[in-house]
Amino acid sequence: MKKILLIILLALPFSIFSQELTAKDSLSVIQKVEYWYDANMNYTNITALMAIESSFIPFPSEIVIPPAAYVASKPGSHLNIFLVIVFGTLGAIIGALINYLLALWLGRPIIYKFADSKLGHLCLLSSEKIKRAENYFNDHGKVSTFIGRLVPGIRQLISIPAGLAKMNIGSFILYTTLGASIWNSTLALIGYLAHGQADLINTYSHELSLIVLTLIGLATIWFVVKKVLKGRK
Numbered sequence: 001m002k003k004i005l006l007i008i009l010l011a012l013p014f015s016i017f018s019q020e021l022t023a024k025d026s027l028s029v030i031q032k033v034e035y036w037y038d039a040n041m042n043y044t045n046i047t048a049l050m051a052i053e054s055s056f057i058p059f060p061s062e063i064v065i066p067p068a069a070y071v072a073s074k075p076g077s078h079l080n081i082f083l084v085i086v087f088g089t090l091g092a093i094i095g096a097l098i099n100y101l102l103a104l105w106l107g108r109p110i111i112y113k114f115a116d117s118k119l120g121h122l123c124l125l126s127s128e129k130i131k132r133a134e135n136y137f138n139d140h141g142k143v144s145t146f147i148g149r150l151v152p153g154i155r156q157l158i159s160i161p162a163g164l165a166k167m168n169i170g171s172f173i174l175y176t177t178l179g180a181s182i183w184n185s186t187l188a189l190i191g192y193l194a195h196g197q198a199d200l201i202n203t204y205s206h207e208l209s210l211i212v213l214t215l216i217g218l219a220t221i222w223f224v225v226k227k228v229l230k231g232r233k
Contacts, residue, residue: 054095069191103163149179
């Protein structure tokens, strides 16, 4: 639920603040987002965004790979869907290595202290989440860096216990590459299938835009209420 709401909130600025979109005020939110991706998405951005997503910074891959694959599926597109997967996976490896090396160099006490700091909370981290990822790694061994890439709530954090355990870096990169490539291929397939329904999406784009805006409003209220309740506790 948290990830869905975060996706919605992060997707909104693409349709509001981009200069390319201001000239298309008659378009729906969904069509504006589509135009933004078509004009701004390239392999460098895909790699950078997926590196961020795979690190400890909360940024969902669901708003990177599927739209990029959607754009790549268009005739004459400047993107290739297979290269979207390749560069998305490269970014995931870079982000995972950031987590791995930070955990390896800083050690468990500093990592847990950071997770419970204000900055750590802004990154949606907590010692409980780190502990859950570490338990998952301990229960499943090295292969958890492969399986964990496919498990929501564990994906971005599984690199941290691998670093804390000083896992062989070659094995870590191999397992991470396999897991990330499967995950990105699945997301790319979703984007490809969505392009097959482009006419239907465009037909109901205004209705879908209202739904998106409604969900954004509900997400904002949900976050505010949660913050207030947490403050009272």
